[in-house]
Amino acid sequence: RSMSLITCCYSLHMNPPPQNHHASCTSLYKKPFVESFEETPLLVAVLTYIGYGILTIFGYLRDFLRDWKFEKCHLAREREEQKDFVPLYQDFENFYTRNLYMRIRDNWNRPIRSVPGAKMDLVERVTPDYNWTFEHTGKVLKDVINMGSYNYLGFAENTGTCADAASECTVKYGVGVCSSRQETGNLDKHEELEKLVARFLGVESSMVFGMGFATNSMNIPALMGKGCLILSDELNHVSLVLGARLSGATIRVFKHNNMQSLEKLLWDAIVHGQPRTHRPWKKILILVEGIYSMEGSIVRLPEIIVLKKKYKAYLYLDEAHSIGALGPRGRGVVDYFGLDPCDVDIMMGTFTKSFGAAGGYIGGKKDLVDYLRLHSHSAVYATSMSPPITQQIITSMKCIMGEDGTTLGQERLCQLSENTTYFRRRLHEMGFIIYGNNDSPVVPLMLYMPAKIGAFGREMLKRNIGTVVVGFPATPIIESRARFCVSAAHTREMPGR
Numbered sequence: 001r002s003m004s005l006i007t008c009c010y011s012l013h014m015n016p017p018p019q020n021h022h023a024s025c026t027s028l029y030k031k032p033f034v035e036s037f038e039e040t041p042l043l044v045a046v047l048t049y050i051g052y053g054i055l056t057i058f059g060y061l062r063d064f065l066r067d068w069k070f071e072k073c074h075l076a077r078e079r080e081e082q083k084d085f086v087p088l089y090q091d092f093e094n095f096y097t098r099n100l101y102m103r104i105r106d107n108w109n110r111p112i113r114s115v116p117g118a119k120m121d122l123v124e125r126v127t128p129d130y131n132w133t134f135e136h137t138g139k140v141l142k143d144v145i146n147m148g149s150y151n152y153l154g155f156a157e158n159t160g161t162c163a164d165a166a167s168e169c170t171v172k173y174g175v176g177v178c179s180s181r182q183e184t185g186n187l188d189k190h191e192e193l194e195k196l197v198a199r200f201l202g203v204e205s206s207m208v209f210g211m212g213f214a215t216n217s218m219n220i221p222a223l224m225g226k227g228c229l230i231l232s233d234e235l236n237h238v239s240l241v242l243g244a245r246l247s248g249a250t251i252r253v254f255k256h257n258n259m260q261s262l263e264k265l266l267w268d269a270i271v272h273g274q275p276r277t278h279r280p281w282k283k284i285l286i287l288v289e290g291i292y293s294m295e296g297s298i299v300r301l302p303e304i305i306v307l308k309k310k311y312k313a314y315l316y317l318d319e320a321h322s323i324g325a326l327g328p329r330g331r332g333v334v335d336y337f338g339l340d341p342c343d344v345d346i347m348m349g350t351f352t353k354s355f356g357a358a359g360g361y362i363g364g365k366k367d368l369v370d371y372l373r374l375h376s377h378s379a380v381y382a383t384s385m386s387p388p389i390t391q392q393i394i395t396s397m398k399c400i401m402g403e404d405g406t407t408l409g410q411e412r413l414c415q416l417s418e419n420t421t422y423f424r425r426r427l428h429e430m431g432f433i434i435y436g437n438n439d440s441p442v443v444p445l446m447l448y449m450p451a452k453i454g455a456f457g458r459e460m461l462k463r464n465i466g467t468v469v470v471g472f473p474a475t476p477i478i479e480s481r482a483r484f485c486v487s488a489a490h491t492r493e494m495p496g497r
Contacts, residue, residue, distance in 0.1 A: 028302035030338055035257075035297055035437045040478050044448050048478045051450045052100075059099030074098075074132040096473075104454030105131040107469050113140060115158045116149040118489035120466065144461070145494050147484045148468040152325040152441050153412045154489030155356030155396045161404065162356065165395040166388040173387035181373075185384035193390050197361050200331065200397055202341040205369040208361045208393075209378045210385040212320060212350030213239045215360030218378035220287075220316070221247040222371075223346070227274065227282040231265050231313070233257070233299075235292050240318060244287065250274075256295070259303045262286070266311040284313040290322025290333040290349075294475060294483065296436020296444050298326070301333050305343045316346040324354025325441050330400045330413045336439070354400075357392040359385050416441060416488040423486050441486040444470075446479065453480050464495070 040048075065071040075098060078087055106127060114121035124139040155162055169189070179185030190208060197206040209215045220243030224230060228249040232240065235256045244251050252269075255261040266284070273280050286308060288299045301317070308315045319332040327335025332349065334341050341347065347363040362372060373379055400409035420441045427434050427445060435444040447456055450471060457469040460482075471480040 045478045048449050107457035119143045120146045144466045150353035151487045152354045162395045166392045169391035170388040177384040189390045201363040203363040205366040206363040207369045212360035214378045217243040222375040224249040229281040229284045232287040287316050290319040296440040296442040298437040314345045317344045319349035323349040351393045355393050355396045357389050412488040420486045443484040444481045
């Protein structure tokens with residue numbers, strides 16, 4: 001192994017990573033891979049910074065008025081008798097929350113009182129104190145078009161085969177398990193689901209978890225540790241970031257979907273090894289997502305697999321948004337690109353989007369899954385997945401696979417693809433700047449300026465459309481946006497106002 005490492009390092013010293021990597025990999029794609037990321041216009045960027053500057057100045061002015069009791073203070077403050085203790089509340093750190101976010105807080109956390117399907121019912125609320133508190137009026141906004149939920153295949157429904165199967169399962173098993181999988185919380189339904197997921201993904205084995213976020217944050221630390229290297233995309237979800245930090249491994253970040261940046265980090269890791277000692281890394285793990293939920297972009301998986309094989313690294317693929325939503329058979333980005341699932345070492349995904357349920361999974365080789373059953377905190381300590389949730393996933397997954405005896409699953413996959421293409425094309429024709437891949441059902445529409453964030457969300461609701469608006473710090477400060485999530489349940493005939 002030492003000789004092979006020396007040979008590898010010598011070869012890499014003599015042959016640095018190619019500079020025109022993207023051009024050499026175009027042959028890996030069987031169809032055009034088109035993504036759009038228009039740079040923020042200079043004038044818009046300047047006006048956006050000016051807008052944030054004005055808001056900041058007025059924020060300091062209002063803080064001054066609050067300190068001198070000219071304006072009523074709704075802030076959390078330390079009690080007078082606790083002034084000499086270590087402060088629990090950092091006043092300056094919450095400046096953005098109380099002076100910028102609070103102005104547009106009415107756009108988030110809206111109460112829903114129906115199934116979050118293609119349409120939903122919202123509870124109307126008003127605020128007497130500029131969004132510090134809300135009061136319900138007792139009225140309900142009926143049939144609001146839902147463009148915010150990740151209901152890609154339309155399985156978030158309270159009627160139909162999935163709902164009936166979940167109801168029957170609840171009657172038989174109850175709602176909760178009240179134990180972890182390693183104790184008395186291992187149901188036959190869990191094992192049935194794991195076998196089905198393994199077949200669906202085309203891998204040897206799989207394991208399911210009750211929470212999608214914990215699937216990342218609790219399993220990455222079980223796989224990586226001190227002396228290991230994690231190469232993470234700069235736009236990875238916070239669950240991946242948290243899992244990487246909890247692992248204790250060294251983390252290096254590469255530019256979003258940039259193969260030159262990734263290859264340079266891989267090349268440096270192999271050549272230089274660990275800091276100070278220059279020993280080889282125990283493991284090198286590449287962390288990426290299938291669809292990036294804020295950008296609408298799709299991972300360049302064929303190129304990453306080439307790099308992973310070239311530098312003998314491992315690949316962890318988070319398919320939270322892509323599983324069920326991409327590919328001719330709904331099997332995610334691996335299916336979308338027509339790749340071999342065995343080329344991805346750790347396949348992760350969630351059931352909270354396309355399957356209308358909750359929880360997550362890890363798929364891969366049997367040795368990997370058996371190891372996680374013993375070492376994953378989420379498996380040892382967390383309560384098992386709820387039985388009706390398990391049944392919802394089984395029923396919806398069989399529908400996608402066509403094992404329910406119908407073509408409903410394939411029809412929904414085709415409808416989602418058609419809706420995505422139509423929605424993106426119409427936004428382009430209307431002159432909007434949108435980000436992401438042409439085949440991604442996550443469609444970010446750029447707003448840029450801070451005042452537009454709240455205005456856009458409110459105006460859309462007036463027109464009977466519920467959507468998600470996003471600004472700093474969830475996005476770069478000059479790239480505020482609205483995010484639309486297209487569903488197979490949406491139709492062109494749905495009326496707005």
